Each structure stands twice: as structure tokens, then as C-alpha cells.
Amino acid sequence: DAGITQSPRHKVTETGTPVTLRCHQTENHRYMYWYRQDPGHGLRLIHYSYGVKDTDKGEVSDGYSVSRSKTEDFLLTLESATSSQTSVYFCAVQGTLRRPQHFGDGTRLSIL
Amino acid sequence: SQELEQSPQSLIVQEGKNLTINCTSSKTLYGLYWYKQKYGEGLIFLMMLQKGGEEKSHEKITAKLDEKKQQSSLHITASQPSHAGIYLCGADMDQGGSEKLVFGKGMKLTVNP
Numbered sequence: 001d002a003g004i005t006q007s008p009r010h011k012v013t014e015t016g017t018p019v020t021l022r023c024h025q026t027e028n029h030r031y032m033y034w035y036r037q038d039p040g041h042g043l044r045l046i047h048y049s050y051g052v053k054d055t056d057k058g059e060v061s062d063g064y065s066v067s068r069s070k071t072e073d074f075l076l077t078l079e080s081a082t083s084s085q086t087s088v089y090f091c092a093v094q095g096t097l098r099r100p101q102h103f104g105d106g107t108r109l110s111i112l
Numbered sequence: 113s114q115e116l117e118q119s120p121q122s123l124i125v126q127e128g129k130n131l132t133i134n135c136t137s138s139k140t141l142y143g144l145y146w147y148k149q150k151y152g153e154g155l156i157f158l159m160m161l162q163k164g165g166e167e168k169s170h171e172k173i174t175a176k177l178d179e180k181k182q183q184s185s186l187h188i189t190a191s192q193p194s195h196a197g198i199y200l201c202g203a204d205m206d207q208g209g210s211e212k213l214v215f216g217k218g219m220k221l222t223v224n225p
Binding site (some may be wrong): 009031041043044045056072092097098102105 | 133142143145147151152153155156160162200202204209210211213214215216217218
């Protein structure tokens, strides 16, 4: 158990509303990641963080923003949700480079 | 283009059969990570390979990284229904170590009792 909690686990919302997903870790890992998983596309990186207040974009960052004000929390925000952002979102953590990433249980987000 | 190809895309086997999944790249794999995912759940880390020719086993699952470090295989011996799920490979293609892994699209395994 890598001590990762994602919240909420499920969410249904409407187009145009803001949505924030939270990832909380208990083991002080330096690196944190947000991915989305979609049929036919596999796992794609949205944003990641390499320290408090240090973040960078992944391959599908448009429409998403992130924040990391504490080591243990990494927030993913959809400022104005669109139906194309309906997906399963996974948070992952990693202690150091060349070590495996460990994943949370995911958040299933539906945007109607 | 997909940097990391997994094959086959899906597989249905009878319980007790052996099977092999492949993960192939045109670039050198400096770290290769195998994960298993059950429907509706997160990814569970299985094994990590870093050296050419390296082989690791856990229970009935064996993972190998070829000498050229461009292909990895995952072999399951005497499959069981508990092996069913989606298997994903993730790779670090940076010799110095990358913060970002590249993932394959996954291989869906069904094991019929």
C-alpha cells in the first residue's frame, strides 16, 4: 500500500462547471503525477510535480491545471469541464527516479 | 506514433495454459515497469527491469528484458482466473532517468475456468 488516496472516487457534473480532483499521499514521495486513461489511448500524462510548487506539463495538459502547495497533496483542476474530459483519472507517486510509480485507485469523472 | 507497443492487444486463454505478453520499443529501455490492472481499480506494480538480459520472477509470472533493451516479455505459467486483468508496460527511455514514463496501451487477459 503506497498510501495514496484519490477523492472523489466518482463524480458526475455538467459541461462548463469547475472540477477539482485531489490526490493525497502519506509517504512523502517527491514526484506526483496525474494521468487519464481512455479506451484506445491507454494511460496519458496530464501534469506532474517534482516538488512543492514545482509542476510541469504532460502530453495532454490543455484544459487542466494543477497545484501542489504541500508535499502530500496534488490537485488537478478542470476550470470549465468539457465532455471530452470524461475519463478515469489516476494519481501516481514516485520517490526517486529509476524507481516504480505507484498508483491510486482512480477517479471516474463523467461530464454531461 | 506509439513509442511502446504491446502485443497482443487482448488474449483469452483456458485456465492452466501458459502465455506471453510483449512490450516493444524502437528506443532503448533504461527502465521497464510491468503493471496489472483489474477493472475499475488502479494499477498494481508487478516488476521492474533495468539491465539487458535481466529476468525476474514472482510466483507464476516471469518478466524479461532482452539484451538490446528494446523488448520485454511477461510470461505467465499455468494461468489462473486470478491472473485476469489488463497488463501494462511503462518505460523510462532516458539514460539519466526521466520523471516521465511512457506507457503502452495495455493487454487485456481473460482466463476461462
